Amino acid sequence: MLMKGNKIRGQLAALSIAAVVIIVGVPLWWRTTETYRAWLPVSQIKQLAKLQLQLSADVEVVFARGTVTPEQQKKVPLTQTQEEEHAVDGDTMLRYRFETRYRTATIMEEDALNKPTAAGADESLHTLSESPCGSLVFYVIPELSLLLPKDTDVYIGQRRTALLRVSSQVGVGRTLEQLLAQLEPRIKQVLQVMSFSHTDVSAVLSDRVRFNPDSKEGIADSMRAFKSSPGYEITFSLLNPDPTSHQLHWDIEGAVQTYIQPLLTKLSPVANFSIDSQTLYYSVLGVKPRFDSSCDAYTLNADSLAHVINPVEARLGSNAASSNPVLNFLLYVPDAHHSPLKIQDHRKQEVPSNAFHSPRWGGIMVYNVNGFYEPEAELPVDISINMAEVMGVFLAQLRLLLGVQSSPPPPGFLVAPRGSSGLADWELDRLMWSRCVENIATATTTITSLAQLLDQISNIVINDNIAEQVSSAVNSLQLAVAELEAGNLKYALQLSKEAILASEKAFFDPSLLHLLYFPDDQKFAIYIPLFLPMCVPILLSLIKMASEARQKRREKLAKKD
Amino acid sequence: MSALLKRSCSHNMLAAIIMLIFICFCVHFQNTAGQFFSSGHTNNWAVLVCTSRFWFNYRHVANTLSVYRSVKRLGIPDSHIVLMLADDMACNHRNPKPATVFSHRNMELNVYGDDVEVDYRGYEVTVENFLRVLTGRLPPSTPRSKRLLSDDRSNILIYLTGHGGNGFLKFQDSEEISNVELADAFEQMWQKRRYNELLFIIDTCQGASMYERFYSPNIMALASSQVGEDSLSHQPDLAIGVHLMDRYTFYLLEFLEDIHPASKSNMNDLFKVCPKSQCVSTPGHRTDLFLRDPGSVLITDFFGSVRKVEITMEAIHLTDPILHPMSEEVQEKTYSYVDQLPVSEIIHQKPKQKDWHPPDGFILGLWTLILLVFFKTYGIKHLKHIF
Numbered sequence: 008m009l010m011k012g013n014k015i016r017g018q019l020a021a022l023s024i025a026a027v028v029i030i031v032g033v034p035l036w037w038r039t040t041e042t043y044r045a046w047l048p049v050s051q052i053k054q055l056a057k058l059q060l061q062l063s064a065d066v067e068v069v070f071a072r073g074t075v076t077p078e079q080q081k082k083v084p085l086t087q088t089q090e091e092e093h094a095v096d097g098d099t100m101l102r103y104r105f106e107t108r109y110r111t112a113t114i115m116e117e118d119a120l121n122k123p124t125a126a127g128a129d130e131s132l133h134t135l136s137e138s139p140c141g142s143l144v145f146y147v148i149p150e151l152s153l154l155l156p157k158d159t160d161v162y163i164g165q166r167r168t169a170l171l172r173v174s175s176q177v178g179v180g181r182t183l184e185q186l187l188a189q190l191e192p193r194i195k196q197v198l199q200v201m202s203f204s205h206t207d208v209s210a211v212l213s214d215r216v217r218f219n220p221d222s223k224e225g226i227a228d229s230m231r232a233f234k235s236s237p238g239y240e241i242t243f244s245l246l247n248p249d250p251t252s253h254q255l256h257w258d259i260e261g262a263v264q265t266y267i268q269p270l271l272t273k274l275s276p277v278a279n280f281s282i283d284s285q286t287l288y289y290s291v292l293g294v295k296p297r298f299d300s301s302c303d304a305y306t307l308n309a310d311s312l313a314h315v316i317n318p319v320e321a322r323l324g325s326n327a328a329s330s331n332p333v334l335n336f337l338l339y340v341p342d343a344h345h346s347p348l349k350i351q352d353h354r355k356q357e358v359p360s361n362a363f364h365s366p367r368w369g370g371i372m373v374y375n376v377n378g379f380y381e382p383e384a385e386l387p388v389d390i391s392i393n394m395a396e397v398m399g400v401f402l403a404q405l406r407l408l409l410g411v412q413s414s415p416p417p418p419g420f421l422v423a424p425r426g427s428s429g430l431a432d433w434e435l436d437r438l439m440w441s442r443c444v445e446n447i448a449t450a451t452t453t454i455t456s457l458a459q460l461l462d463q464i465s466n467i468v469i470n471d472n473i474a475e476q477v478s479s480a481v482n483s484l485q486l487a488v489a490e491l492e493a494g495n496l497k498y499a500l501q502l503s504k505e506a507i508l509a510s511e512k513a514f515f516d517p518s519l520l521h522l523l524y525f526p527d528d529q530k531f532a533i534y535i536p537l538f539l540p541m542c543v544p545i546l547l548s549l550i551k552m553a554s555e556a557r558q559k560r561r562e563k564l565a566k567k568d
Numbered sequence: 569m570s571a572l573l574k575r576s577c578s579h580n581m582l583a584a585i586i587m588l589i590f591i592c593f594c595v596h597f598q599n600t601a602g603q604f605f606s607s608g609h610t611n612n613w614a615v616l617v618c619t620s621r622f623w624f625n626y627r628h629v630a631n632t633l634s635v636y637r638s639v640k641r642l643g644i645p646d647s648h649i650v651l652m653l654a655d656d657m658a659c660n661h662r663n664p665k666p667a668t669v670f671s672h673r674n675m676e677l678n679v680y681g682d683d684v685e686v687d688y689r690g691y692e693v694t695v696e697n698f699l700r701v702l703t704g705r706l707p708p709s710t711p712r713s714k715r716l717l718s719d720d721r722s723n724i725l726i727y728l729t730g731h732g733g734n735g736f737l738k739f740q741d742s743e744e745i746s747n748v749e750l751a752d753a754f755e756q757m758w759q760k761r762r763y764n765e766l767l768f769i770i771d772t773c774q775g776a777s778m779y780e781r782f783y784s785p786n787i788m789a790l791a792s793s794q795v796g797e798d799s800l801s802h803q804p805d806l807a808i809g810v811h812l813m814d815r816y817t818f819y820l821l822e823f824l825e826d827i828h829p830a831s832k833s834n835m836n837d838l839f840k841v842c843p844k845s846q847c848v849s850t851p852g853h854r855t856d857l858f859l860r861d862p863g864s865v866l867i868t869d870f871f872g873s874v875r876k877v878e879i880t881m882e883a884i885h886l887t888d889p890i891l892h893p894m895s896e897e898v899q900e901k902t903y904s905y906v907d908q909l910p911v912s913e914i915i916h917q918k919p920k921q922k923d924w925h926p927p928d929g930f931i932l933g934l935w936t937l938i939l940l941v942f943f944k945t946y947g948i949k950h951l952k953h954i955f
Binding site: 258312315320332352363368394396459517 | 608610611643644645646647696699700703704705706707712715717719720721752756759760829830873874875876877878879880881882883884885886887888889890891892
């Protein structure tokens with residue numbers, strides 16, 4: 008009897024242990040070994056992966072007196088919309104929309120257009136009304152107008168205006184539609200230059216669309232300009248290899264304040280800039296220049312320029328505390344024994360600016376000072392560097408490196424010289440369009456790849472702050488795309504910058520390290536020594552109970568029979 | 569008849585000359601635009617890692633420092649090199665020549681020198697830090713020199729050396745990185761476009777297993793030995809007492825000594841470095857993920873830093889004179905150091921008026937003891953003399 012009681016107690020014990028292990032133990036182990044993963048808006052991210060961007064710009068076409076007949080004038084004002092769609096690849100689609108409004112000129116605009124020069128007209132037109140960011144105004148002037156020189160048909164101003172000359176075939180029966188049809192190719196051409204074009208926009212999508220063999224110039228352009236970044240560090244360095252001969256003075260602070268700062272202030276919606284400067288003594292270029300008797304100067308030919316930068320770069324140092332890209336502008340004054348030093352291009356021609364630049368790095372200018380003093384002068388000579396000349400070159404290089412410069416304009420176009428800031432308003436708009444698209448594309452790629460990564464590796468911990476950054480990035484992206492569609496360029500750029508900051512912060516968060524790679528055999532190796540010794544007795548006792556129960560049932564059946 | 573022949577001959581010659589001129593022109597044109605499109609990169613980075621510690625692993629540190637020297641000589645600046653050395657051999661107390669690390673027998677070449685910039689040293693070289701450097705997931709306080717700030721136009725050289733096995737590389741004798749983790753790290757770099765092309769060189773035993781699992785595009789990999797083979801060391805130095813270099817890196821360095829920044833050797837030459845007769849192990853390489861043909865990839869695309877250069881054709885004509893902003897208060901702030909010690913206070917110190925405190929515990933205890941002994945000896949009735 009006691010044996011039976013013991014046996015029953017034993018069976019109950021085994022059963023209860025098994026029950027505890029299965030009902031309490033397994034869920035407890037599961038909960039304690041699972042990783043915390045905050046919720047991410049995965050469905051919205053998947054939607055964003057299919058990038059569909061629409062860029063809209065408002066264009067106003069103003070007819071001056073003498074370009075429209077009174078019958079045509081009755082039909083004006085008129086609005087037209089032109090849309091163009093380009094599918095870049097499977098996931099990316101770009102749509103361009105120009106909303107063109109036609110109207111006649113007001114009296115004040117007529118007065119402005121009567122100014123003697125195109126530049127003067129441009130200036131007075133600007134005082135009348137300032138066009139918002141991203142929009143353009145074209146003034147159509149009659150063929151016989153004296154504003155433009157003989158062979159130019161289009162004048163592109165410093166702000167957001169252009170003057171178009173239309174050939175006026177005086178035909179009374181000509182309708183407005185015919186006039187507009189005649190104007191359309193010209194307007195399209197001007198828009199390609201002044202506003203966004205498919206080549207420019209698709210060039211910045213080089214991240215998403217890797218091998219775009221459209222045009223080699225496009226690839227070179229995309230390699231030259233820095234990628235979009237919230238800030239840049241600019242360093243101006245004066246290299247003096249021969250301080251015993253030349254005592255150089257350069258008013259860098261004043262020059263930066265006068266020449267460079269206006270450009271950077273104008274570019275402030277795009278990025279922040281920080282500037283510093285330094286002087287390096289006894290630093291030589293890595294290449295020995297050769298004396299060319301034909302031009303009586305030492306020359307550096309284009310092939311050896313590539314090897315100039317590296318020895319200098321090691322000595323430049325950097326003041327940058329952030330991870331922003333650094334642009335270096337070097338002013339090299341050759342030593343007295345190797346003056347004058349001229350740079351020759353591939354065709355052995357002298358380069359007027361005597362400067363060269365390296366994509367995504369910066370620029371170097373060689374400044375010859377041998378003309379500033381007599382050969383018999385007492386050394387060291389005090390030399391004051393002409394900063395206007397130097398900064399003119401550096402400004403041009405800076406524009407190129409930031410991605411401002413576009414291809415040369417088509418024939419018959421006259422582009423106004425840049426103003427004091429070195430950047431025309433429409434160039435700024437173009438830069439803002441391309442930066443906005445680049446930011447949106449990059450942020451989208453970052454967010455989608457982050458979501459993919461977190462999905463793939465199931466034991467990365469997703470903290471709340473990462474989920475927050477991702478949600479805010481997704482929100483900003485959606486808003487930026489909407490603002491871009493509506494044509495509010497400034498807001499779209501701001502939102503795209505916020506989106507890219509949040510997405511980069513989320514992607515590069517230090518806590519997202521995927522160190523926990525556990526192959527299956529390692530997982531078994533960890534858990535088997537823990538669970539096997541515990542489970543074996545339980546299983547064996549359960550098996551024993553089951554076999555005893557079966558035997559008892561068999562005996563009962565045998566007894567019955 | 570001969571006149572006709574002569575004319576056709578001259579015509580042929582004219583055609584040949586025209587063809588030649590045309591070809592020359594094409595070649596010239598290709599040269600100007602060709603620089604950009606041959607490689608597609610604008611800057612170079614190098615990540616050089618030595619993963620083993622202890623004095624007898626001297627050769628791994630020498631390996632890494634020799635590659636560092638070559639890469640610097642060919643033009644990559646220190647700001648673009650992330651050098652990780654797991655142990656300090658130069659200042660190890662077993663080093664008979666302190667502050668030197670030799671890579672050649674008879675102490676011919678000191679690769680340590682005095683302008684070595686080690687970014688991660690000693691115990692900082694861990695699997696976690698290595699993966700953080702590659703993926704960019706560093707804490708915000710990390711300085712610039714410890715980051716890999718590459719972009720989508722960077723060519724990166726990654727060199728690993730140490731002790732390895734089939735599918736893993738040992739870090740610091742206590743942890744290991746597996747080939748799957750490395751492949752995942754490269755994939756994350758690709759997702760964020762942190763490289764244009766990557767050259768991965770590994771000099772460990774069974775090194776080929778480390779590149780088996782790569783699956784991201786634009787990676788070329790070289791290893792010093794196949795799976796199942798050991799990578800052997802080159803030569804011991806009897807004065808220092810350890811092996812100075814590994815064979816594969818030794819012959820790799822001999823090959824790199826002939827490379828200068830303008831050389832045109834390509835990757836096919838690199839694959840031939842250290843054949844089985846010299847290396848005893850069989851070096852391997854993997855190029856299926858690489859998009860360009862290895863024969864068109866220059867050695868200097870990865871080991872050196874040959875920059876693309878464009879001539880600046882225009883300049884902006886500036887006419888405004890330099891403004892000097894009206895400086896209202898130009899106070900020349902004189903800066904001075906704060907005193908390290910409050911010297912003035914110490915010199916002119918008056919004795920401080922101390923507040924009165926009741927007597928300390930020790931004194932109290934001592935007096936109590938004395939009183940007790942007194943009254944024990946002389947009896948309690950003397951207490952009335954006190955109270």
